[in-house]
Amino acid sequence: MNDTDRPWKGKTGGGHFGQKSLIFLFKFLNVRVGYFFAAFAIPFYMLFGRQSYLAIYHFFNQRISCGKLTSFFKTCKNYFSFSQIIVDRFSVLANGKSKFSVTITGQEFFEHYINSKKGFIMASSHVGNFEISGYLLHQDVKKINSLIYGGEAPVFQSYREKQLEKNNVKSIPVTDDLSHLFIINEALDNGEIVSMPCDRLFGSNKYLKCDFLGKETSFPLGAFRLSALKEVDILSIFVIKLSASHYHIFLKPIITDCIPNESMKNKSERLAFLYVNHLETIVKKYPEQWFNYYDFWNN
Amino acid sequence: MKKDQIISIVNDFLINEIEIDETKIKNDAHLKNDLGIDSLDFVDIVVIVEKNFGFKMNAEEMSGVNTLSQFYDFIESKIVDR
Numbered sequence: 001m002n003d004t005d006r007p008w009k010g011k012t013g014g015g016h017f018g019q020k021s022l023i024f025l026f027k028f029l030n031v032r033v034g035y036f037f038a039a040f041a042i043p044f045y046m047l048f049g050r051q052s053y054l055a056i057y058h059f060f061n062q063r064i065s066c067g068k069l070t071s072f073f074k075t076c077k078n079y080f081s082f083s084q085i086i087v088d089r090f091s092v093l094a095n096g097k098s099k100f101s102v103t104i105t106g107q108e109f110f111e112h113y114i115n116s117k118k119g120f121i122m123a124s125s126h127v128g129n130f131e132i133s134g135y136l137l138h139q140d141v142k143k144i145n146s147l148i149y150g151g152e153a154p155v156f157q158s159y160r161e162k163q164l165e166k167n168n169v170k171s172i173p174v175t176d177d178l179s180h181l182f183i184i185n186e187a188l189d190n191g192e193i194v195s196m197p198c199d200r201l202f203g204s205n206k207y208l209k210c211d212f213l214g215k216e217t218s219f220p221l222g223a224f225r226l227s228a229l230k231e232v233d234i235l236s237i238f239v240i241k242l243s244a245s246h247y248h249i250f251l252k253p254i255i256t257d258c259i260p261n262e263s264m265k266n267k268s269e270r271l272a273f274l275y276v277n278h279l280e281t282i283v284k285k286y287p288e289q290w291f292n293y294y295d296f297w298n299n
Numbered sequence: 300m301k302k303d304q305i306i307s308i309v310n311d312f313l314i315n316e317i318e319i320d321e322t323k324i325k326n327d328a329h330l331k332n333d334l335g336i337d338s339l340d341f342v343d344i345v346v347i348v349e350k351n352f353g354f355k356m357n358a359e360e361m362s363g364v365n366t367l368s369q370f371y372d373f374i375e376s377k378i379v380d381r
Contacts, residue, residue, distance in 0.1 A: 179358040181342045186355075206339045222339050229346045264316050264343070 019156040026094035032244055034087035042079045052293035063213040064287050077288050085129045096163045098135040106251030113235055114141045119188035120233045123223050125199035125279055126291045128240040134169035144169040145187040147196040188230055198223050208272040212280055217297045219276055224268040236275055238282045240289055252278060305374050312347050326368040
């Protein structure tokens with residue numbers, strides 16, 4: 001299988017009615033009630049989403065080196081964590097603000113970047129709950145332009161856009177006419193923040209092949225090429241759920257030494273490599289919050 | 300700026316930064332189908348055009364640009380307009 005064919009198709013589960021109902025319900029419900037009911041859906045997803053189940057099971061068994069039984073239980077825990085993450089997203093979305101407490105490691109980097117005139121890139125991955133970072137890191141200094149791959153029901157997207165705007169976040173859907181590229185270019189020129197996922201290949205043939213958790217896989221170079229080309233910095237961000245009401249945000253700049261006359265390709269690959277190393281450290285620490293439910297390593 | 304210079308700058312970038320095979324660089328080459336330029340390369344092109352030719356491209360203007368020749372002409376027309 002070609003690397004660009006890695007089977008994540010850019011679709012998010014859940015129908016129009018379900019998503020609309022959840023937004024309505026979480027205006028009134030406590031997240032713990034949501035966790036309780038969401039737990040009943042987990043066996044359904046584990047039983048009928050065979051590929052997703054196997055992807056996570058193999059992640060624990062082969063990449064984290066857990067035994068078969070441990071891998072099964074950790075997979076259950078992973079699904080349970082994911083159900084809570086989804087509930088949290090709907091809760092934040094329904095209320096337009098976060099009710100969670102948060103600890104931030106590296107807040108000084110964020111402060112430094114938002115107070116500088118230059119734009120910067122926030123690099124995320126599908127670990128933890130990055131989607132609510134705009135609510136948790138609420139600030140009015142720089143607009144956050146969040147690149148999203150869509151796939152949700154239009155009513156959900158529209159509602160999310162409205163709520164995010166209240167938190168100084170603008171969603172930029174990836175489109176076939178490439179207009180999103182012009183928007184992110186403009187945003188960085190205007191000194192704004194562009195946030196984008198850096199773990200899933202989606203339609204690009206520019207990627208870095210490197211070892212990740214003991215096996216070679218590919219990471220998209222998009223954010224890193226953009227950083228090298230426009231000479232803007234990259235701040236990695238991981239939003240990890242620690243309890244029902246508490247999150248921990250890890251912020252770290254991805255910086256390399258400056259090599260004179262270095263090609264853009266080389267610099268972007270060095271940045272990507274540093275990011276992957278940092279991602280590996282986070283995933284090893286919080287493997288139950290790895291939410292790539294597809295064959296990430298092309299097994 | 301003369302058209303020869305525009306062609307030279309664009310080709311140089313395509314070969315050295317986007318790593319397109321020099322033999323594929325032809326006037327009638329289709330940007331996507333023949334040169335394999337993907338969305339990520341497009342970001343690079345937008346930035347490089349801005350740096351080298353001093354104007355910003357937008358999605359609407361680029362909608363009719365499909366071949367390399369059309370791309371050279373597009374840049375030339377934008378420079379003349381300024």
